[in-house]
Amino acid sequence: MSNPTRLGQLDLNLLTLFDALLREQSVTRAAEAVGVTQSAVSHALNRLRDFFDDPLFVKAPEGMVPTRKAEALKPAVVDIVAAIRQRILSEAAFDPATSHRIFTLCMTDMGELVFLPPLLNQFRALAPRCRVRTLQVPSEQIEGLLSSGEADLALGSIRTAPEGLYRQRLFMHLLVTIVSARNRQVGEQLTLQQFEQMPHVAVSLAGRPGDAYDSALEEQGIKRTIFLATPHFLTVPLLLEQQPDLIATVPLELANVFQRYGTVRVVQPPVELAPYALNQHWHPRFHHDPAVVWIRELVKKTFEGYPDHAARKGEAQLRQDVRR
Structure with a gap:
């Protein structure tokens, strides 16, 4: 039987920081991901260590590496934090003008060069306090990142995207x-x-x-x-x-x-x-999350200037350039 007094020592903020440390394996990056100071993360880590009677994370050349107990706790922590985001926070309204949320997008370096600049223009105008982070990962890792909430969207021509993800076409590539x-x-x-x-x-x-x-x-x-x-x-x-x-x-x-x-x-x-399609993908767990709804609608709106007819226009321009 659980101890109510002991349960009260483990608040949701600690689990959120535990989740960030598992993902980032760095106090500095975990603080940035959650939007708190490094000292707040260090203090939370000390409380977690006391609660679980385990170091949880130890310093190594590659960063703060989780201990065996932290690895054993990882599935439960990820599930709890994802459930909070999906079932509780999703009921709250999202206000981009006042939010300090960090949006994480999986995209290639091509996406960063060609498609990220117009998207950032929209962000700075509509969500000036929000921040954007990009990840470039192999396609087989994308479903896990979207499922855990570590990434909000995956943008690109992902030929082997899992069937379980939502997919929306943005425009066609030539x-x-x-x-x-x-x-x-x-x-x-x-x-x-x-x-x-x-x-x-x-x-x-x-x-x-x-x-x-x-x-x-x-x-x-x-x-x-x-x-x-x-x-x-x-x-x-x-x-x-x-x-x-x-x-x-x-x-x-x-x-x-x-x-x-x-x-x-x-x-x-x-x-x-x-031509082949450039799509945005997201996980069903966050289909109704107001922040994820907002970001995918923003992405779709931003690239309305790149529809199928733009591909045909680009092809015609290319042929004209070649004839010169």
């Missing part, structure tokens, strides 16, 4: 090929033979060619040589600048950003590639 501005082998047109023989840089969050964002090329029977698979979009123009014989196929919006810096130029792939 894929184009970029070559170094110093590349003299490729003219205004890229032949299929050139495309198959030239060494490619493929972007994959898992770093594996088979999981690449441009894997639609293989689905069309194209046999290309992938020289490098990388999880980072932003390294691609630098690699092409240093190795002018390399080529890459990337989303049009990103290619336009790269092209503005003068290191690459955009050409059409030798075969027509169907």
Whole structure:
């Protein structure tokens, strides 16, 4: 039988900080995630240690590592904190103008470069006290992050997203090929033979060619040589600048950003590639959470300027640029 006096020593704030320490494994980052001072987290950790009669977290080179008891408590703590967010806090109204909430978004470095700036403009206007954090993780970890509440949304073209997640289309991507501005082998047109023989840089969050964002090329029977698979979009123009014989196929919006810096130029792939969807994903546990409802509606509204017709417009512009 539980001891009511002992239960009263464990308030919800302690569990919230316990959850943050489990996720962040750092007093500093846990304080930032919850919106309190580092001393408040340290004080809470001392109370938790007294309550459980265990160090719970010990210093290690990789951060504050949970002890065996903390690992054993983790599923219960995560479930309790998630239940509080879903069943109790979800009943409270969310006011973006006054909230100090931290929103966590899973996205690639491409998302940070192309899509995060317009979203932050909306945040600063509508939710000036809120903060935004981004995570770049392999797709197989996304469901767990959304389920635990560590992340609010996942944005991107997640080809292997779990079926249990909610999904909403934001807009359609076009894929184009970029070559170094110093590349003299490729003219205004890229032949299929050139495309198959030239060494490619493929972007994959898992770093594996088979999981690449441009894997639609293989689905069309194209046999290309992938020289490098990388999880980072932003390294691609630098690699092409240093190795002018390399080529890459990337989303049009990103290619336009790269092209503005003068290191690459955009050409059409030798075969027509169907546009693919950029979506936002969230977990059913937080479907009715007012803050999550607000952020996903904001994301949807922000990218109303990138609908399907924008993809067609971008394709027409690309063809015009190639003819020049």
